[in-house]
Amino acid sequence: MTDAVHLGSGKVRELYALDAERLxxxxxxxxxxxxxxxxxxIPDKGxxxxxxxAFWFARTRSLCANxxxxxxxxxxxxxxxxxxxxxxxxxxxxxxxxxxWKDYRTTGEVCGHRLxxxxxxxxxxxxxxxxxxxxxxxxxxxxxxxxxxxxLVGAERFAEAERLSIALYQFAADYARARGIIIxxxxxxxxxxxxxxxxxxxxxxxxxxxxxxxxxxxxPGGAQPSFDKxxxxxFCEKTGWNKTYPGPELPTDVVAGTRARYIxxxxxxxxxxxxxxxxxxxxxxx
Ligand code: Q0Z
Numbered sequence: 001m002t003d004a005v006h007l008g009s010g011k012v013r014e015l016y017a018l019d020a021e022r023l024x025x026x027x028x029x030x031x032x033x034x035x036x037x038x039x040x041x042i043p044d045k046g047x048x049x050x051x052x053x054a055f056w057f058a059r060t061r062s063l064c065a066n067x068x069x070x071x072x073x074x075x076x077x078x079x080x081x082x083x084x085x086x087x088x089x090x091x092x093x094x095x096x097x098x099x100x101w102k103d104y105r106t107t108g109e110v111c112g113h114r115l116x117x118x119x120x121x122x123x124x125x126x127x128x129x130x131x132x133x134x135x136x137x138x139x140x141x142x143x144x145x146x147x148x149x150x151x152l153v154g155a156e157r158f159a160e161a162e163r164l165s166i167a168l169y170q171f172a173a174d175y176a177r178a179r180g181i182i183i184x185x186x187x188x189x190x191x192x193x194x195x196x197x198x199x200x201x202x203x204x205x206x207x208x209x210x211x212x213x214x215x216x217x218x219x220p221g222g223a224q225p226s227f228d229k230x231x232x233x234x235f236c237e238k239t240g241w242n243k244t245y246p247g248p249e250l251p252t253d254v255v256a257g258t259r260a261r262y263i264x265x266x267x268x269x270x271x272x273x274x275x276x277x278x279x280x281x282x283x284x285x286x
Contacts, residue, residue: 011037012046012208022069023080025203031258033232034243035140040250044274046076048262049206051277054078055270055284056172056205063171064164066200067191075281083191083201088149089133089141090161092169095184096123097211097224099143100131112145122184122213122220128169130162133187160198161190172205179268181227182218186210212265227265231257 004016004024012030017023027046030037050071057068067080093100093110100110101121108114111131119125132149133141150158165188173183187209189202203209212227226233235254241247250258263274276283 021082023082024077025080026077033229033236036245036247038247042258045262048266049208050076051284052206052266053203058285060168063167064200071281075278083199085191086153087135088152089135090165090188091131091133092128092165093131093185094125094128094173097184111143120221122224128166130165176269180215182213182215184211184213228261
């Protein structure tokens with residue numbers, strides 16, 4: 001066995017090459033808020049996100065091929081098929097939040113989708129919309145129109161990525177809604193395999209790649225609480241932190257509350273006790 005070669009770091013994940021065909025994706029327990037990684041870990045966060053992503057990959061295989069090859073016994077590492085990644089982020093929005101809300105307020109449109117007048121922040125959209133973004137190497141992803149995205153990946157690829165993204169979102173959003181979680185929006189990353197087939201990569205339908213809202217607190221007309229990060233945000237606001245590096249250390253009660261929310265999301269969505277996942281991660285693949 002040869003050693004994995006480190007290929008890159010995300011804010012909270014690491015990527016390694018196992019061989020020419022396979023990558024290793026490792027999710028840490030780091031947490032970011034307001035785009036800054038905090039100095040305090042949330043124990044088991046990496047396991048929760050890895051388990052959730054694997055759960056969705058297993059349940060959406062009939063909708064769309066994905067890169068998952070194996071889930072390692074540590075519960076935070078996945079072996080993945082190495083793909084040629086598309087240069088766009090495939091975002092689907094079912095609700096009006098974040099940059100979607102910002103763009104709508106100033107133009108009445110999001111990524112070229114003209115929306116009904118009079119929508120409020122966090123309103124449910126008449127139908128989910130595909131709102132691609134460029135992958136910014138530094139700073140923030142930038143929303144682009146379908147035409148701009150199609151120019152980057154080709155019209156046929158674009159149409160396929162849009163169709164698959166909407167189908168994946170629709171499936172997961174319905175599934176989650178029945179379990180008390182609103183998936184307001186989500187970001188997919190697709191690549192192509194050696195035969196040119198489109199394959200879902202990266203992480204999918206986790207709280208780090210999506211906005212999860214508690215359905216029982218849903219009240220459009222303002223920003224919604226985050227299912228997972230609200231304790232962290234509330235604490236950060238209360239400290240008066242200016243939201244630039246470095247972020248504040250988190251007190252033990254905020255860590256414990258946040259860890260409990262991640263585990264709650266995992267258990268509600270998968271229907272599996274998190275302790276069973278830690279004992280044997282393969283349980284999410286069933
Ligand atoms: C994912 C990323 C991370 C840093 C490249 N199956 C794949 N094939 C080729 N490339 C990728 C994947 Cl998932 C790929 N990223 C995002 C993840 C650390 C960057 F854990 N970059």
